[in-house]
Amino acid sequence: MHAMLTSSPFKPLLYCSSLLSSSKARVFSSSPLLPLMPAYYSSVPDVRHVVEAVAGKPSSQYSLSSSTDRVILQKPSKSRVVAYGRRSLLSELQELREEKDVAGPLEYETPLNVVLYPDPRLRAKNKRISVFDENLEKFAKDMFEVMYKTDGVGLSAPQVGVNVQLMVFNPEGEKGKGEEIVLINPRIFKYSNKRSLFTEGCLSFPGIEADVERPVSVKIDAQDIKGKKFNIHLKGFQARIFQHEYDHLQSTLFFERMTPDVLETIIPALEQLEREYQQRTGLPSPEKVKSKA
Numbered sequence: 439m440h441a442m443l444t445s446s447p448f449k450p451l452l453y454c455s456s457l458l459s460s461s462k463a464r465v466f467s468s469s470p471l472l473p474l475m476p477a478y479y480s481s482v483p484d485v486r487h488v489v490e491a492v493a494g495k496p497s498s499q500y501s502l503s504s505s506t507d508r509v510i511l512q513k514p515s516k517s518r519v520v521a522y523g524r525r526s527l528l529s530e531l532q533e534l535r536e537e538k539d540v541a542g543p544l545e546y547e548t549p550l551n552v553v554l555y556p557d558p559r560l561r562a563k564n565k566r567i568s569v570f571d572e573n574l575e576k577f578a579k580d581m582f583e584v585m586y587k588t589d590g591v592g593l594s595a596p597q598v599g600v601n602v603q604l605m606v607f608n609p610e611g612e613k614g615k616g617e618e619i620v621l622i623n624p625r626i627f628k629y630s631n632k633r634s635l636f637t638e639g640c641l642s643f644p645g646i647e648a649d650v651e652r653p654v655s656v657k658i659d660a661q662d663i664k665g666k667k668f669n670i671h672l673k674g675f676q677a678r679i680f681q682h683e684y685d686h687l688q689s690t691l692f693f694e695r696m697t698p699d700v701l702e703t704i705i706p707a708l709e710q711l712e713r714e715y716q717q718r719t720g721l722p723s724p725e726k727v728k729s730k731a
């Protein structure tokens with residue numbers, strides 16, 4: 439996440455003064471959380487498919503397609519799905535799910551660079567980390583370096599093109615100051631009812647800042663850089679940064695959390711990033727923002 443903000447009771451941040459002096463109009467209205475992108479729900483075959491697959495269909499009829507992540511097969515005959523199979527089928531499903539979602543040893547190229555919207559790596563699935571080694575520590579360190587260099591306060595692995603469940607943040611946004619936090623495989627298990635509006639920026643959206651409403655605190659569990667599991671209650675600015683980065687790990691981008699009115703104000707800037715992507719890569723933009731107003 440980029441520096442921000444207008445009305446935080448927390449410590450002032452990088453760029454805070456420039457944001458405060460900005461004459462940009464701000465729209466304050468409440469917004470329901472937006473639904474996640476449909477792709478998240480379709481990435482793992484459902485139980486029915488696995489039941490079908492193990493019920494004796496030839497393998498050609500239930501091959502996993504890596505491009506669509508869909509299981510292609512014929513409708514099963516119910517009589518072929520026998521009760522004794524169900525328990526092992528469920529555990530097979532679990533294994534399939536975990537195998538599919540877990541990253542092996544980390545591989546990445548240096549130097550790390552921040553990828554910009556609409557790079558498809560911001561929408562790719564982020565795998566859970568299972569190998570906690572020196573390479574992972576080095577990666578987290580490198581991410582902090584990129585974050586400080588780009589004046590950020592938080593950064594998620596997909597933003598440097600590595601699709602794993604890791605985020606780093608430091609609310610001070612400055613090397614040698616504040617606390618450096620690394621969260622691996624994080625999950626939110628409780629949101630506060632109280633919500634607040636806050637001006638967010640994102641390193642993958644240079645020059646764009648706008649208001650996003652989110653819960654003021656969250657209870658999470660995660661693993662540290664050594665793989666140790668822990669729970670923590672994040673509040674205030676830490677909760678804000680965490681939720682922004684957590685969204686990245688779910689392939690959700692901050693403009694999807696904006697109200698239609700707020701989104702409207704940044705659509706030209708988003709379209710400009712889409713054009714720049716096309717010019718830079720020679721490829722069509724993998725997504726195009728649509729007005730919700």
Ligand SMILES: [Zn+2]
Nearest residue numbers: 439640641642
């Ligand atoms: Zn971001």
